[in-house]
Amino acid sequence: MKIILIGGSGFVGTRLIDKLLKIPDVEVLNIDKKKSEKYPQLTRIGNVMDWQTLAHHSKGGDVVVLLAAEHRDDISPVSLYYDINVEGMRNTLKAMEANNIKRLVFTSSVAVYGLDKDNPNEDAAIAPFNDYGKSKWQAEQVLHVWHRNHPDWDINIIRPTVIFGEGNRGNVYNLLKQIASGKFMMIGKGNNKKSMSYIGNVVAFIWFLIVRGKTGYQVYNYVDKPDFTTNDLVHHTGQILGKKIPTVRIPYWLGMLGGYGFDVLASITRKKLNISSVRVKKFCAVTQFSSSKAMASGFVPPYTMEEGLRNMLENEF
Template identity: 50%
Template sequence: MNINIIGGSGFIGRNFMNLYKNFSSIVNLDKNEPTEALCEFRKVDVRDKGQLRNLMPVTEWVVLLAAEHRDDVSPVSLYYDVNVEGTSNVLDVMKEKGMNKIVFTSSVAVYGLNRSNPTENSDLNPFNHYGKSKEQAEQLLLKWYKEDETNRTLVIIRPTVVFGPGNRGNVYNLLKQIASGRFLMIGNGQNIKSMAYVGNIVSFIKHCIDSNLQGYHLFNYVDKPDLTTNQLIEISETAIGKKISSLKIPYSLGLTAGYLFDISSKIMKKKLEISSIRVRKFCATTQFSSIRVQDMNFVPPYTLKEGLNFTIKDILNEGGSIEDSNF
């Protein structure tokens, strides 16, 4: 299997390349050097169509992971430069070179906050620039697919928050705070969190490619069963061997504190761990349907609890690189 993985130096990309490194030809196109030499690397910025044209080889599949996804990207135009224009550039080069199969990692952020278990058929209502840019990228991909439905294959995967060893995202921040004893609950903890362990999401991407899917496919990716924030904390406490404070800060008070941290961040010109958007995400219900994944006869190699335990072990060992994800 020949694959171009665009954005392979990131968290999901590194784990994906590990699955194929012994029996596949993969080229990693990324603006950042990889931390491990898992496959051939070519330094490419998706915003530069000329670089893509010159350096992207002809392969059977393209896996497009590259994205601006942190909560605090500045200027916000970067979300659209990378996530929308970058996708457009990739599709243009694919058309020029006759490549017709792509897997695109979008995000459940396209649905917005506090939705009631949306399916792939639910209306989209993104609340931030990340989600809006991902929705626009999906529209470009659908247009590309409809130009030649007979010969093209489009697989769009909308993962929920992805976590695992080596990632420094919002799940890591939560688990780290619990481990350090600095965690304080905001809200009542009854909000439901759909989550995805990185080892499972990359296995599902591989499953789609190995199944040689044809046509158009859209999947939410979630590892079931969903957990409430209280259940997530209980699992974490057991794994770490620590109990957290029973004090719960009302949501309104926590959000106000988040806004104050926003102001402080701007004044100090420094990124802080707490922000209003992170408080909103933490207290929001982010539950999503994954029926279409189940219909694919895909069996995740890890349970959600196993993934959390692996991640907590990594935190206690202080391994991995600094990144962010979308809770």
């Protein structure tokens, strides 16, 4: 089996390649706009805005895993979300069709549901609150129309929640770094639940869908349970690292006021800052999602949430 990763030079792609290379009779090729630091020999330079280059490099592939995305919440101009996430999907499908590849695994996002929802499953209302979520939903709609016209294709969509793990430098890493430093500032009460996904389980689920996924058009949330509150994360971090974590608490309104101040500062300096009103809002929101469909598929996560958190904390801090 030859597996083509598109956008596999980042965190998820690198860990997925780690896993795939251990599996007999699997060939892996990564197409990305930048070389993979760990696997440059497996990488071919290509951009999702150029379908002909994608088609050239993906010849002979059996399955495509589309990971390429603009996902930071401070991308400018916002049109880049739609160029990469939506037009990039169209170009990927065009390249696949040129090579008669009819199997796709696409990483979308739970951002399509919006914030503060009541544990939505895959049938819940779609209400993205930012351009990232809107562009991911539009990419899914492109896929839905495509499958209606190509019913012999097998398409699996994964909507993961925030992914954490060793080597990640995203929002969870920054949060755990602050907690571990002993200089953590809690905005709000900290009782809001946060669905999270450990990287070892996410890549295992992608492989599960490649070899055992249902045919046709399938959509899966991916979340590892149980859902931790921010207070839980503080408690587990202190317990794993063997230290008492002092926590300064400030009210939500004051945190949002500070976030707006950083928005103004970022606009004046034209710099991307780690604090913004959007990030404060996301930090304090309930981001809890159902993963019952994925867990009913026969997939068994190889790691518990506690094991994943321990692996990351002991490796990073």
